Amino acid sequence: MAVSILTNEVSDLCLGKPALSSLSVSATIGEALSALKRFGDLFLSVWSCDQHHRCNSPRSIKDDFAECKCIGKVCLVDVICFLSKEENLKNPGKALQEPVSLLLNSKVSGLVRHLEPHASLLEAIDLILEGAQNLVIQLHNPFTRKKLVSKSTANSTLHNNREFCWLTQEDIVRYLLNSIGVFSPIPNHTIESLNIIDTESFFTVHYDDPASSALPLISQSLVKQTSVAILDADGKLTGEISPFTLNFCDETVAAAIATLSAGELMAYIECGDPPEDLIMLVKERLEERNLGPALDLIEEESGILSSSSYSTYSSSSDEEFGMGSGKLAGNSARVGRSPETIVCYPWSSLVAVMIQALSHRISYTWVIEEDGTLVGINLN
Numbered sequence: 220m221a222v223s224i225l226t227n228e229v230s231d232l233c234l235g236k237p238a239l240s241s242l243s244v245s246a247t248i249g250e251a252l253s254a255l256k257r258f259g260d261l262f263l264s265v266w267s268c269d270q271h272h273r274c275n276s277p278r279s280i281k282d283d284f285a286e287c288k289c290i291g292k293v294c295l296v297d298v299i300c301f302l303s304k305e306e307n308l309k310n311p312g313k314a315l316q317e318p319v320s321l322l323l324n325s326k327v328s329g330l331v332r333h334l335e336p337h338a339s340l341l342e343a344i345d346l347i348l349e350g351a352q353n354l355v356i357q358l359h360n361p362f363t364r365k366k367l368v369s370k371s372t373a374n375s376t377l378h379n380n381r382e383f384c385w386l387t388q389e390d391i392v393r394y395l396l397n398s399i400g401v402f403s404p405i406p407n408h409t410i411e412s413l414n415i416i417d418t419e420s421f422f423t424v425h426y427d428d429p430a431s432s433a434l435p436l437i438s439q440s441l442v443k444q445t446s447v448a449i450l451d452a453d454g455k456l457t458g459e460i461s462p463f464t465l466n467f468c469d470e471t472v473a474a475a476i477a478t479l480s481a482g483e484l485m486a487y488i489e490c491g492d493p494p495e496d497l498i499m500l501v502k503e504r505l506e507e508r509n510l511g512p513a514l515d516l517i518e519e520e521s522g523i524l525s526s527s528s529y530s531t532y533s534s535s536s537d538e539e540f541g542m543g544s545g546k547l548a549g550n551s552a553r554v555g556r557s558p559e560t561i562v563c564y565p566w567s568s569l570v571a572v573m574i575q576a577l578s579h580r581i582s583y584t585w586v587i588e589e590d591g592t593l594v595g596i597n598l599n
Contacts, residue, residue, distance in 0.1 A: 392577065
């Protein structure tokens, strides 16, 4: 295993991965929103240059490459959290004209890092352990120049005549899980005995708390690739507000965050199309707070407040966090968007928790007692 980690190159893990859809840092938030819908990706890479204009630049590729870097990533949850702020609900049109860099400024630096294709898997693991979530790797594609001619700049994936993909924490964990027998007997130990249950650094709100009070926690859970637990009065886990689920909604859910309780928001987003009574409740509360522009945004978008699913995945692992909220589930076979909150127990084995998390494409699992009381969170 040690030899494999040292000798395997990260480019080996990039085989079959699609090129990154991208956005220039000079774009507006509205353009980012449009691109997220158009490409169908859950994340867009944001670059420090305008790759479409660089293609025809007389400057050397070497000089351009030094300046053209992926500096972050954005998703629909970033847009939703931004629009959910009171001042932006009052004028959503103006908010969408703000630069996309505002969405990056609130994030921890170093979440996206560049890595050479010939770098070892050990170097990739080191960057992941330092906090990187996405490693940008140049793709070797002999047909890139043909794409430069045939592909419109509206959806170009080229940066200085190069294409890139990214590796995620999930890619690394899946690779290691294939060789988990090498780490025996550790995988069979309980997560409690391995002391890998975080009992302090996780996010919670109570069922009746305003959903807007969870807004900073949603932003932080997006960065940490977790979610916000919803507790009842006895401290028992009733569900969660998951960035992954929010990422399948449209931007009008910002109005629901601003007007509903945490429990109501959980019900609003968990079933695809929100219940009609909650839709009416959101509209009534918007009118009470004189947030007419937000109401206009809702009706311009769909006529009713609804959630749209974007089920096109750009790669095998671009969606590395979160699950739906609602029912608790210890072992659910469904992959992708789910109304279940994934849980385990202190006595669950490490390998069982890892397999469960990977099968649901999440990077965390809530740890509960047998009666449903929340103990903590296990980060995979």
